[in-house]
Structure formats: structure tokens, C-alpha cells
Amino acid sequence: MPYGFETLAIHAGQEPDPRTGAVIPPIFQTSTYAQDAVGAPRLGYEYSRSSNPTRDSLQECLAAIEGGRRGLAFASGLAAEDTLIRTVCVPGDHVIIPNDAYGGTFRLFSKVAERWGLAWTAADVSNVDDVRAKLTSRTRMIWIETPTNPLLNIADIAALAHVARDANTLLVVDNTFASPYLQQPLALGADVVVHSTTKYVGGHSDVVGGALVLNDPTLADSLQFHQNAMGAVNGPFDAWLTLRGIKTLAVRMERHCDNAEKVAEFLIGHPKVKQVLYPGLAEHPGHEVAAKQMRRFGGMIAFRTGDPAEAERVCNSTKVFTLAESLGGVESLIEHPGRMTHLSVAGSALEVPADLVRLSVGIETIDDLIGDLKDALS
Known part of the structure; x- marks a missing residue:
């Protein structure tokens, strides 16, 4: 049977440790792993930038509470955003962002991605017609926050998902303000959900992190490749702290x-x-x-x-x-x-x-x- 949100938050990706029976999964505070033979890592673990059991637990839990198939955890929300941008876009592409976007997101697009060759336009994401009017033939993503930061404007996720599909572009939803408990963008038609897990997901102002959650397996594989190649992952203890926060x-x-x-x-x-x-x-x-x-x-x-x-x-x-x-x-x-x-x-x-x-x-x-x-x- 399908489990409720609270049950998933406490148990998804967090089975008791098979060796000791520890109810809380251990922190795998290691950078590397012994291999059984050349090119034969145990359970696929070879280096913690590429994969780590504690981060895997977090990623599985994040996917479960967002109603997605795949989750990826990062060192910060902006690290997650940057990885998504560089995975999906190429120089010459265009992105629509909120006209009251989080300052760090604006800085990433205007001071970093723009120099790399990515164009962007700000739109009133609470106005579907304004977003549609800002689309170009090179628009690769419609990037929204709802509620927005800091003016608390609301975007209609389902309506903008239709706009994105008609334009053959991706709808990305920063769900940080709402949290997975209050809002499930993937169920409303979004393609990718972004989080600064530093905020409500972690919930205790003691750990910085970010996440991407999605359903598309091809895009997820590409994002996982870039997660490893770019290396902006969170450490095992940070992943464990975030998991602890999710439980409540x-x-x-x-x-x-x-x-x-x-x-x-x-x-x-x-x-x-x-x-x-x-x-x-x-x-x-x-x-x-x-x-x-x-x-x-x-x-x-x-x-x-x-x-x-x-x-x-x-x-x-x-x-x-x-x-x-x-x-x-x-x-x-x-x-x-x-x-x-x-x-x-x-x-x-x-x-x-x-x-x-x-x-x-x-x-x-x-x-x-x-x-x-x-x-x-x-």
C-alpha cells in the first residue's frame, strides 16, 4: 500500500543497519572504499564524491517525500541549481526566472551563467500570460519559485506546466519556501524540483545543502553524471543531519x-x-x-x-x-x-x-x- 508522508520521511532510504541492527543508519564518514579486485568495487562504491551510502539514503528519502523517482543531494541549493543549469543548458539557450527571484538565484544567472553564454528574462510568474510572452525559440527552462522569495507571490504550477509542455521546455520549481510537506510540484506537472535543504528540509539551521528531485530517468542519469563530474556534493555528516531533520x-x-x-x-x-x-x-x-x-x-x-x-x-x-x-x-x-x-x-x-x-x-x-x-x- 502507499505510505503517508510522515512514514516516508521517517523510513524511506533508512532501513536499520543490516550488520548491527542500528535503527538509525550510520554515517559512512569515508572518502574511499576497499575493492574486491581491480575494477570490482563492492556494491558500486569506490569514492565518496561519486557515491556514499549516507548520501544515497538521503537521496532516496528526498525522492520519496517529493513523490519523485530520483533525488540528488548537493553541497548547497545553489550547487544544485548550477548543476541543473549546466546539465540542461548550453551557451545560447534562454531561461525565464521570477521577477522577484531569490537573490542568490539571480546572481547565479546574471553574474555566472550569463558570462557562460546563457540568456535569461525575468517574468511575473504569477501571471501565466506574462510567462508565455517571455518564451523564445531558445527557452530551455521556465524557472519558478512559489511562493516567491521574498514577496510571497504564487505561481500556478499546473498552468505553467502546460505552458512548458507546449513550448517543449522544462518547468523547474524551487520548492524551498513550501517544503515537500506543503507542496508537491511533480504531481502538478513540474519536471524538476529544486530545494535548498538548508531551510525547512533540514530545519535546524545547522547544515547547508541542496537537492534536485525528478521523474525523467534519462535526465536523472545526466544530472548524476554531472553531480559526480562537477563534484559539489554534500559530505556524509551533512547528509545525515539533513535526514535527521526530514524525520520531523x-x-x-x-x-x-x-x-x-x-x-x-x-x-x-x-x-x-x-x-x-x-x-x-x-x-x-x-x-x-x-x-x-x-x-x-x-x-x-x-x-x-x-x-x-x-x-x-x-x-x-x-x-x-x-x-x-x-x-x-x-x-x-x-x-x-x-x-x-x-x-x-x-x-x-x-x-x-x-x-x-x-x-x-x-x-x-x-x-x-x-x-x-x-x-x-x-
């Missing part, structure tokens, strides 16, 4: 969502907050699409103060919310995207509002979180 992903995401909904309600009623960006709000322009394709609406919130100096003052004033980049950990974080995570888009068409504050709502006591924001806003 479902329960953590429920608490993140519970807290975020209450924080959003508080912010809406505050006189110093001019706009709250959260797809769980009925007035959010992407609310209906998000409700259709997400289990719940996530733990990320952005809001605008109307004044850049006030936005920075609020970020500098919290005590429970930690002023830090990144997101998705059990602890609540606050940041100023324009000066922090999205500084790389300053001066570009993707520049974010200077009065924007981004919250990664953690799993602390909700009264403490709301009290902290109330004090900071006052």
Missing part, C-alpha cells in the same frame, strides 16, 4: 503554519504595517491558487512599513526573532531583504522594496513571537 518535517511545518497564520493576523491589524504579504490571507492575489496546490500556506511572511528606515529599525529591535539571513529553522528569523538576502538585486529590475521586512516564523510559543513584534513595532 511534517510536525514542524504544521507548527510553522499555525504560528505564521497568527502572526499575519496580528500584523494586519497593526497601524504601523502598511501591507502584509502572506498567501494564507484571503486578500492575497495568489490565495486561491495557493489553496489549490498547497496543503497549508507556510511559515514565511513579508510586510511593508512604508518607510525604509522604519523597516531597518524594526529588524534591529526584536529579541525573540533573530536578525539573520536564511529561513526555515525552528527558530524565528527577521531580516531586511534589500540590505541582506537580496542585496545582489539592488539596482536591477528585480530590486525589492526598501521598506520590506521578511519573517521566517519559527515554532516558539506564539505569544512570545507576537509580543516581540509588538514591542519592535512600537
Whole structure:
């Protein structure tokens, strides 16, 4: 019978160790493996850049919780993105990216891939017609985030999957903000799912990693070749930490969502907050699409103060919310995207509002979180 998400998160790729019976699979902290004869590695393991049992366990689990056939783990989300770009694209190809993409993704396309010969165009991924209008004969990928980082816009994955198929291109979905628990892009027609596993998948702000999950076996084989050839893999301990985080992903995401909904309600009623960006709000322009394709609406919130100096003052004033980049950990974080995570888009068409504050709502006591924001806003 098919297993539920929570069961897969705890057990997929993580059978008890056959030699000792250890319930938690061991960390294979090794760089190389003894071979039985020249050219005869045991179980195919010869060098840990190419394959490692701990990373294999993680990759199997990632595929299972995303509903995919193959998963590949990397040293970071950007390493996963770079491997995908260089596997799929050649110089002269074109990619569509969100017009409010994560700053690191924008930097990768604009400062690295563009020099390599890859063209890109920013589109409003919440507008299917705008994405369709940006297609060219050389478009190789439609690359979306949903919700987007940091403006929490929502893209209709199923609708864009139809656009991608009609254009004979790939739909790539960065599912980092939603996590595999809240959203399953492959089931909606996406070709490849990207994660920074540093965020909700790992969930404890103690390990950096990335992942790709997909169904196409030919593309998966090619990505695995490039994973080995380019070498941006995570180490065994990092893979093990990420696996440990996945086990509690479902329960953590429920608490993140519970807290975020209450924080959003508080912010809406505050006189110093001019706009709250959260797809769980009925007035959010992407609310209906998000409700259709997400289990719940996530733990990320952005809001605008109307004044850049006030936005920075609020970020500098919290005590429970930690002023830090990144997101998705059990602890609540606050940041100023324009000066922090999205500084790389300053001066570009993707520049974010200077009065924007981004919250990664953690799993602390909700009264403490709301009290902290109330004090900071006052």
C-alpha cells in the first residue's frame, strides 16, 4: 500500500543497519572504499564524491517525500541549481526566472551563467500570460519559485506546466519556501524540483545543502553524471543531519503554519504595517491558487512599513526573532531583504522594496513571537 508522508520521511532510504541492527543508519564518514579486485568495487562504491551510502539514503528519502523517482543531494541549493543549469543548458539557450527571484538565484544567472553564454528574462510568474510572452525559440527552462522569495507571490504550477509542455521546455520549481510537506510540484506537472535543504528540509539551521528531485530517468542519469563530474556534493555528516531533520518535517511545518497564520493576523491589524504579504490571507492575489496546490500556506511572511528606515529599525529591535539571513529553522528569523538576502538585486529590475521586512516564523510559543513584534513595532 502507499505510505503517508510522515512514514516516508521517517523510513524511506533508512532501513536499520543490516550488520548491527542500528535503527538509525550510520554515517559512512569515508572518502574511499576497499575493492574486491581491480575494477570490482563492492556494491558500486569506490569514492565518496561519486557515491556514499549516507548520501544515497538521503537521496532516496528526498525522492520519496517529493513523490519523485530520483533525488540528488548537493553541497548547497545553489550547487544544485548550477548543476541543473549546466546539465540542461548550453551557451545560447534562454531561461525565464521570477521577477522577484531569490537573490542568490539571480546572481547565479546574471553574474555566472550569463558570462557562460546563457540568456535569461525575468517574468511575473504569477501571471501565466506574462510567462508565455517571455518564451523564445531558445527557452530551455521556465524557472519558478512559489511562493516567491521574498514577496510571497504564487505561481500556478499546473498552468505553467502546460505552458512548458507546449513550448517543449522544462518547468523547474524551487520548492524551498513550501517544503515537500506543503507542496508537491511533480504531481502538478513540474519536471524538476529544486530545494535548498538548508531551510525547512533540514530545519535546524545547522547544515547547508541542496537537492534536485525528478521523474525523467534519462535526465536523472545526466544530472548524476554531472553531480559526480562537477563534484559539489554534500559530505556524509551533512547528509545525515539533513535526514535527521526530514524525520520531523511534517510536525514542524504544521507548527510553522499555525504560528505564521497568527502572526499575519496580528500584523494586519497593526497601524504601523502598511501591507502584509502572506498567501494564507484571503486578500492575497495568489490565495486561491495557493489553496489549490498547497496543503497549508507556510511559515514565511513579508510586510511593508512604508518607510525604509522604519523597516531597518524594526529588524534591529526584536529579541525573540533573530536578525539573520536564511529561513526555515525552528527558530524565528527577521531580516531586511534589500540590505541582506537580496542585496545582489539592488539596482536591477528585480530590486525589492526598501521598506520590506521578511519573517521566517519559527515554532516558539506564539505569544512570545507576537509580543516581540509588538514591542519592535512600537
